[in-house]
Amino acid sequence: MSRAGAVATLNALRKPVGASIQGPPALRPRPKGSPVKRRYSAFAIAREALRHHSGWTRTWKSPAPKSRYDVVIVGAGGHGLATAFWLGRNHGITNVAVIEKGWLGGGNTGRNTTIIRSNYLQDPSAALYEKSRSLYETLSQDLNYNVMYSPRGVLMLAQTEHEVRGYRRTAEANALQGVETEFVGPRRVKELCPIMNIDGPRYPVLGGLWQPRAGTARHDAVAWGFARACSDMGMDIIEQCEVTGVTREGGRVTAVSTTRGEIGCGKLGIVVAGHSGRLAEMAGFRLPIESVPLQALVSEPIKPCMDIVVMANTVHGYMSQSDKGEMVIGGGTDGYNGYNQRGSFLHIEETVRALVETFPMISRLRMLRQWGGIVDMTGDRSPILSKTPVENCFINCGWGTGGFKATPGSGWAFAELMARGESPLAAPFGLERFREGRFIDESVAAGVAH
Incomplete structure (x- = not known):
């Protein structure tokens, strides 16, 4: 490069950050309202060590709920957060609220024994759990958060x-x-x-x-990593917000009533594990679970x-x-x-x-x-990933004793079902299988705690 060209480049780089220049994306002003992408790295750790760790921000935001979202997911455990993450990552849907009646990951996500495996007998089960296991292999990189997969x-x-x-x-x-x-x-x-x-x-x-x-992974880290990634995409994670009712009009869910007010929604996802039956009753249908x-x-x-x-x-x-x-x-x-x-x-x-x-x-x-x-x-010890009798309401439940191992795969399939109306991974696990007798019998593989 000539001396004149080098001087011109230096002068361009000295322009104010808000000026219009052609340079690396980091030099351009961030559009108002766009999510901030924070990355953990060795450099970031060294930088914050010199700053006495004063520059770290909250891992995820807990804002007041807005009046309406495109998607509301009830349950901020691993499956609910994974669903929100893949909705944003794979389908570009980020106007999402994840509602949790307690604290994030305080349900089964923080109470399991962290085992991950996919050695199931039936083809649909093996496909879903192997998808999940393969996602765990790269989950730390996908989330930029160490989930300690071993x-x-x-x-x-x-x-x-x-x-x-x-x-x-x-x-x-x-x-x-x-x-x-x-x-x-x-x-x-x-x-x-x-x-x-x-x-x-x-x-x-x-x-x-x-x-x-x-193998295993750290269950808390999985929940925290998904929550951080969702928050960085602009999604709202609303803790201490219990759902008390579901509003329906013309066979569709229009809003959920909570202890923090009514929240409108275009689609509703119920991902609350052992409390699924209670939420389904609020929405107007029953589930074949105990x-x-x-x-x-x-x-x-x-x-x-x-x-x-x-x-x-x-x-x-x-x-x-x-x-x-x-x-x-x-x-x-x-x-x-x-x-x-x-x-x-x-x-x-x-x-x-x-x-x-x-x-x-x-x-x-x-x-x-x-x-x-x-x-x-x-009854068949296999999960339910399905549409429901209520038009825009979806259910993710029935994982029994094997929910943690399926966390990323469950979120992947359920997000696809909510976004597109169908998912090849989720198709065999619909509610209608109990009416039609198409059971996926995994009682030997999933009937004990693991």
């Missing part, structure tokens, strides 16, 4: 001859579906998890279904001893080790319906007693804390 592998133990036959069948089905799994013998099981007792008299380990790319308590616990932290996730369906228990060293333990659902989010020592004792036979070392650990959640179960 593809450590999930091993489902076969402790009866019936389970051996079932898991061999699932491995063959997964091969046809494009899901990477394999059936492994007891020796390989011991190599994968040395602390396991494979020769127990009551529950010997005869093999297992191994999915190497399955709500059941589910419990989990963690032990005191110990040194790393288990780097995979192990599920033992025979004893309705599963276990993994968190980054902090805690043994994360869960079991099956309670034997009664309810909305109780507290645990019970009887259920905890049953779960731990069975797992101790397979993992004797945990008998010496003390329980650190325990909690409960509310899961929504369908």
